[in-house]
Amino acid sequence: MRKLLPAIAIALAGLSGGIPAVSAMQAPAAAPPPSPYSYADVADLATAAPMAIHARIASATALKPERAPGVAAGSSRFYVEADVVGLIRGKGPLAARISYLVDLPLGANGKPVKLKKKQPVLLFARPVAAGAAGSTSTNSIRLVAPDAQLPWDPATEARLRAILTELVKPGAAPAISGFANGFHVPGTLPGEGETQLFFDTATGEPMSLTILTSADGSRRWAAAFGEIVDGSAAVPARDTLAWYRLACGLPRQLPLAKLAGTPPEDRRKAASDYGIVLGALGDCTRTRKPPAG
Template identity: 80%
Template sequence: MNPGFATVSAMQTAPTATATGPFTYADIADLATAAPIALHARIHSAAALKPAQAVGVAAGHSRFYVEADVVSLIRGAGPLAARVNYLVDLPLDARGKPVKLKKKQPVLLFARPVAGASAGSNSTSSIRLVAPDAQLPWDAATESQLRAILTELVKPGAPPAITGIANGFHVPGTLPGEGETQLFLDTSTGEPVSLTVLTAANGSRRWAAAFGEIVDGSAEVPARNTLAWYRLACGLPRQLPLNKLAGTAPEDRRKAASDYGVVLGALGDCARTRKPPVR
């Protein structure tokens, strides 16, 4: 055990940010991390497609062909026309009819480019949304949240997506009741991420996440509604796969699972109001 390892108490949950928009942090982060293009636009025209033209639309939804004028390109590389066109699936209204998309209605779009689409300043670019419904109503709070997430994403050493538990172990400490659990995580980039949970002789537990090779004394519980929190809260499996603790005694595996539960409890739920895009 490392007596100099300083962390925030595992039972101390980071303060929850006050909701400032209709979507959760995870809703926006799901789209921001999936979309190479994010833009603020205003509807120019929209036409609901007939059912025969809208194969695969989910029940209770209708598909629209939309043209929208770009207000600002929030994320994206390369030129983009002043107007874009795309398809979007939106829920039917209370009467079971396609919703009305008003001219100049502001929206946020999360998309990918379409190969070969024109990008001239006087033409229209075709884009493909990263999810059928990846058109959100625009408001200043949601755009601000999006920009904050994108800023974190491009920082050197930004936390990568968690794809699973690679391996881990639990070892008892020198005093009765002491122990340490270390878990090493699989990530989308191969960059190292680990969790360490320390249990004191009095039963209190502290934990920290390391995004990198070294855990230092400044490591803390990731604050809620940050990219590090999102990666852990939304990427960790809900149960510790005990088969990843090869060579660990059964009793120590149980302690590791208990420690893992403390981490999940401190992170809290990955709350969403919409389904994440399929990667």
């Protein structure tokens, strides 16, 4: 038996060498925290701003009320200088240090918040020409909204980059500017019908909704950005540019006056079909007010 011990030891050593993956198994890395801002929050700023900048605050000075005309109640205006980390969107050259004004909510104590040195931020802005009103130097920028400075985090930057990638694609969904016209026609079988609704966009390209109702009452719909009306097109996935344009840009109610000339029952059916689309898209969730204009 004593002569077998070395062999047993070797066998056990072989077994122990064969299971390091189990003994060295580690818990999976925690997923990074999601962005505190909704898709619409970031898209509102990304679609309005010709420049998106990752920067770090170098200095921030709270301005006295008499030097901050028009600041909203409950907010304080800051003059900020920041060091550019990277230009995410926009055309250079851009100075290594930039300056701008930003309005931020007061702290819980009713006083201006503290902006820490080297605090990373995302800025959504336009360039300011030297000598323009409000410009202090050639490195000045103007935010597209008084509060268009977001705390930087990896998830928010990733969301921003995904939106910008969609924006530059050929045929990217444009902003909806209003309802043009539409109609509903009954089908050949009882209960069947088709509604087509047409909308104006900021680029002049047409956008349409098609809602088809089967005889059993089931409905399916599609959105088309462009000249071709395709009732079989896929419904835009949530948190995509096309979804954002629809969920955040469609009017909450269908202007039935623009369906004049069609029978009242057909207008009511069109309005009902439109409600199905809005319900399927879901809410345009925002945590901040979008930029004006």
